[in-house]
Amino acid sequence: MRRAELVTAVVLAALSIYFMWKSAELEIGWIEDEGPGGGAWPFWLAAIMLACCGWTIVNWIRRTTPASDSDLPFMDGYARKMFLLVGGGVTAMVALVHIVGMYGSLLVFLIYYIRFLGQHSWVTTLTIALITPVATFFFFDIAMTMDLPKGYLEPLFLPLYAIFL
Template sequence: MTQANESGQAPQRGLATRRIMEMAVAAMVGALAALAIWDNHRIGAGWSDDGPQAGYFPMWIGIIVLACCVVNFVQAWRQGERTAFVTGGQLRQVFVVLAPLVVYVALIGPLGIYVSSALFLAGFMIAVGRFAWWKSVLFSAALLAAFFWVFELQFRVSLPKGPLEAALGF
């Protein structure tokens, strides 16, 4: 028989345990740290006549990060916490944000950052915020026009542009 949690509902089964996820993250970050150590050693991580070489400090930071990853991996292994890391419902909430974000980043190249950002913002306002489509489109267009004015015209910071900006002469 399944016991109810504090809200009176049966607990949801997790997709992975916290132990597995902590070990996986420690292994992935440790692999990146090992890559940083190797690469910085390759470019020179010693001490030369005029001081430290280019890879000296980054290599030592990589060594510290790798040591911390080993400690975290061993702690996760020994404690063996088997609570759920994430449930199906929680993972769906993550993908509600992650999927449109991936599309947004993919559209920056062909459409430019301003049009992509306006579409992303309007889409979120409609899908997640449940705003009327016309309010979402109007607000996102006005906000991104303001951003364009600030970055491109006032600060003279050139951000990725697409066909719309090219048609307008920018």
């Protein structure tokens, strides 16, 4: 926990510096008759962020916060395993949207989670994994006429459009 606290503060400080540098692409000073420049607001906010990271590091040195004075691991075995399985699964779901579209990706993710992580029966898994994308399709594509990404599965949807739209 103690190491994670320091690493995070340093990473966030670096992020703050990046934000400051990025804001400084616009005028951060006073412009006559226009008031503060466009970069001033984010620049000074990022500067405060940097100061807060410094403050957190000072607290870390003095061991005054719970996280900076804890010998517990940032993530134990269970937490790391679940984080990788679930976080990885969600990341894969987002990545799959680019290839098989939203509906294909939902189907794969639900099967992965319910069957393999949750160890439910195939009947439960397939019932939920099939109903969810279908219901989502009728809500978004048909009722809200909001075209969700289909990826390479686009041709499969053409007959459905012909019927419902």
